[in-house]
Amino acid sequence: MPDQLTDAVILGGNRIPFGKAGGAYADASNQAMLTSTLDGLVARFGLAGERLGEVAAGAVLKHARDFNLTREAVLGSALAATTPAYDLQQACGTGLETVIQVANKIRLGQVDSGVAGGVDSASDAPIAVGEGLRKALLGASRARTPMARAKALAAVRPGDLAPETPRNAEPRTGLSMGEHQALTAREWGITREAQDELAAASHHQLAAAWDAGFFDDLATGFLRLSRDEGLRPETSVDKLAGLSPVFGKGEGATMTAGNSTPLSDGAALVLLGSPQWAAEHRLPALARFVDAEVAAVDYVSGDEGLLMAPAYAVPRLLARQGLTLDDIDRFEIHEAFASTVLATLAAWESEEFCTGRLGLDGPLGTVDRSRLNVHGSSLAAGHPFAATGGRIVATLAKMLHDLGPGSRGLISVCAAGGQGVVAILEGC
Amino acid sequence: MSRVDVDVELLDRTPRVATSFATGVATGLGRPGARGELPGRRLVLPGVRQDLPRLAGFCEVTGGLLADTVPATWLHVLTFPLQVRLMSARDFPFPMLGMVHVGNRMRVHRPVRVSEELTLSTWAEDLAPHRKGSTVDLVGEVRVGEELVWEGRSTYLVRGDTPPGAPRGEVSEAMGDADAGGSPDGAGAAARAAGPGRQVALWRLPADLGRSYARVAGDANPIHLSALSAKAFGFPRAIAHGMWTHARVLAAVQPRLPQRYAVSATFVKPILLPSTVVLRTGGQGLGDLAVTDREGSRRHLSMQVDGPL
Known part of the structure; x- marks a missing residue:
């Protein structure tokens, strides 16, 4: 092992435009989307036949048959079959966590290059048989005689035949993510208007970035989609104001389909390497991976909101790096819901939260909104859970490269299970 | 042409x-x-x-x-x-x-x-x-x-x-030993030759494969659909579509196919369904491919890929 850590640099990325659940990618599996996205990355960077250090990716909604999803994608791609791969899953933090893993291995000198990211399909989600039927089938497969098999199957009741579709709900609370977030939004007094403004800005800024060609070297068209399917350039605060709340109940409910991310399909990957590997392959570095932090909160007892973990992770990361919010040139805060972003910003401005919860002397500070999600985020692009981290890392790395060496970017991604994955990149 | x-x-x-x-x-x-x-x-x-x-x-x-x-x-x-x-x-x-x-x-x-x-x-x-x-x-x-x-x-x-x-x-010229009639003994030498040596995949083809392929390919020739309809045309059981076998082999080697290529396939002996067959290759690279029975004694398909063009 080297005495000194080497740098890990982000060289670029590739994603497919994100689709709406049941939309353009309704017939595409996770395997198909991830393999195509990987092949697009390989083509963009001329890596056909190359053995990379590793490929790490994951999916949140995953079929049992896809246990080796990422390795299968490598074998189905133009990369050398000798490139190792593994799956990783940390809910919506999956994509960013894979980047952290690969970057850390590069920094330690264990690999010289790698691809990280993820894929998700809400359209092709696995459906499990009900628990009664599953147990009966397992019993029948263990049975040694036809009689025993018949007896095992006879235990099936009509109600057992209803399939179990995956629900977007926390196992311990039974609340959906939106219902959890509605509690947080109310607690922090996040207004409907502020949420709709953030959502409209996300659509307008993402549309402007597509129009300006910003994604030309970050995305590859797939199955008739050349832009994100859920993108609504013509939306406005007025239009969004007309939607009815879908999360939270009764008076004061603020969260609508317009200011919450839709279920989506898509894949995104990032190419990382050591500076030496990048030089050998004549690939310019976009950004340097600086550091990362993961926090978790106790949402089960109601002590903290489900999606508030990044509010804890970011201050810890900034403190470790000796930085403040003012040192950050670009903020990428994943828009699970508009109110998630706004509650996080409000928490950092709150003296009570920052002293009581974070143990700081005063408020962490204010995020300059002109530096926040400047090319849009998940409300407009969509949010195929494990793909979001890869989308954000590649987007931010390119932005920082455009800003110039030394520019800093912060990524914050909230995740199911009360976790938050955050990271800092520095422009090259 | x-x-x-x-x-x-x-x-x-x-x-x-x-x-x-x-x-x-x-x-x-x-x-x-x-x-x-x-x-x-x-x-x-x-x-x-x-x-x-x-x-x-x-x-x-x-x-x-x-x-x-x-x-x-x-x-x-x-x-x-x-x-x-x-x-x-x-x-x-x-x-x-x-x-x-x-x-x-x-x-x-x-x-x-x-x-x-x-x-x-x-x-x-x-x-x-x-x-x-x-x-x-x-x-x-x-x-x-x-x-x-x-x-x-x-x-x-x-x-x-x-x-x-x-x-x-x-x-x-191209289709010398083709014998789709399925006679077990009258086959040409190619049907018996093991051909490309290395087994690279084993496929279990279900009895309803012909029906599944007919649905997506639009080729509902009765010889592929069921044992009964195949018998009417002299086959003991339904036979797999030759183009299914062709497509299956191309899918298996897809990651290694160049952007521009030529491929030539000869349908040697029909595959009676259900069946277990193996894909064999001649060695490194694409080159010669063959689909045979498990023992390698009966060849169903010969294929050659040339490229990049």
């Missing part, structure tokens, strides 16, 4: 295969056979939008992965209704029911995207003697605008009918 003097029959929709089959069966008697002439017509179908759910089904049944660029065998499937329409028409010299697909060649000039609108064309040429009768080629082209992106050549054997004046025993 272009013929300048051909008539063009412009189609405004994909011909229905079932209708063509019915026409072919109803008008099969009394055709001149090898003494007759191939129709000079070229069928052209412009403005073909590819059906994404059907392509996804095709990829699933043939072991491929849905991607933005489509398999070469999918383009064959798109031209198949035109082939059937031409072969069933009254001016085609042979009765369609006796024709056996013994070989297939394709050239992919560039990857074709699923979003591209295609112009398909098909015609017949090269009526040639074969040691078992005659062969005729159904040639296909796929264009995007004017650009030629795919060429296909399906060779069909008509048993026991040799063109007049042709010396018997002269064998058509």
Whole structure:
């Protein structure tokens, strides 16, 4: 092992435009989307036949048959079959966590290059048989005689035949993510208007970035989609104001389909390497991976909101790096819901939260909104859970490269299970 | 392969295969056979939008992965209704029911995207003697605008009918040992030769594979659908579509296929369903491929990939 850590640099990325659940990618599996996205990355960077250090990716909604999803994608791609791969899953933090893993291995000198990211399909989600039927089938497969098999199957009741579709709900609370977030939004007094403004800005800024060609070297068209399917350039605060709340109940409910991310399909990957590997392959570095932090909160007892973990992770990361919010040139805060972003910003401005919860002397500070999600985020692009981290890392790395060496970017991604994955990149 | 003097029959929709089959069966008697002439017509179908759910089904049944660029065998499937329409028409010299697909060649000039609108064309040429009768080629082209992106050549054997004046025993060049009739002992040497040596995959083909493939490929020839309907045509059980086997092999080697390539397949012995078969390769790279039974003693398909072109 080297005495000194080497740098890990982000060289670029590739994603497919994100689709709406049941939309353009309704017939595409996770395997198909991830393999195509990987092949697009390989083509963009001329890596056909190359053995990379590793490929790490994951999916949140995953079929049992896809246990080796990422390795299968490598074998189905133009990369050398000798490139190792593994799956990783940390809910919506999956994509960013894979980047952290690969970057850390590069920094330690264990690999010289790698691809990280993820894929998700809400359209092709696995459906499990009900628990009664599953147990009966397992019993029948263990049975040694036809009689025993018949007896095992006879235990099936009509109600057992209803399939179990995956629900977007926390196992311990039974609340959906939106219902959890509605509690947080109310607690922090996040207004409907502020949420709709953030959502409209996300659509307008993402549309402007597509129009300006910003994604030309970050995305590859797939199955008739050349832009994100859920993108609504013509939306406005007025239009969004007309939607009815879908999360939270009764008076004061603020969260609508317009200011919450839709279920989506898509894949995104990032190419990382050591500076030496990048030089050998004549690939310019976009950004340097600086550091990362993961926090978790106790949402089960109601002590903290489900999606508030990044509010804890970011201050810890900034403190470790000796930085403040003012040192950050670009903020990428994943828009699970508009109110998630706004509650996080409000928490950092709150003296009570920052002293009581974070143990700081005063408020962490204010995020300059002109530096926040400047090319849009998940409300407009969509949010195929494990793909979001890869989308954000590649987007931010390119932005920082455009800003110039030394520019800093912060990524914050909230995740199911009360976790938050955050990271800092520095422009090259 | 272009013929300048051909008539063009412009189609405004994909011909229905079932209708063509019915026409072919109803008008099969009394055709001149090898003494007759191939129709000079070229069928052209412009403005073909590819059906994404059907392509996804095709990829699933043939072991491929849905991607933005489509398999070469999918383009064959798109031209198949035109082939059937031409072969069933009254001016085609042979009765369609006796024709056996013994070989297939394709050239992919560039990857074709699923979003591209295609112009398909098909015609017949090269009526040639074969040691078992005659062969005729159904040639296909796929264009995007004017650009030629795919060429296909399906060779069909008509048993026991040799063109007049042709010396018997002269064998058509590409499809020498094709014997789709399924006789267990009368096969040529190639059927017995183990061929390319290394086993690289084992596939278990279910009894209903012919029905699954027929649904996505639109080729509902009764010899593929069930044991009963296959028996009516002299097969002990349903047989796998040769083009399924072809598509399955191409899907298996897809990650290593160049962007531009030529592929040639010979359907040697039919695969009776259900069945377990293996894919064998000649060594490093693509080169020679074969599908045989598990023991390697019976060859079902020989394939050669050449590229990049």
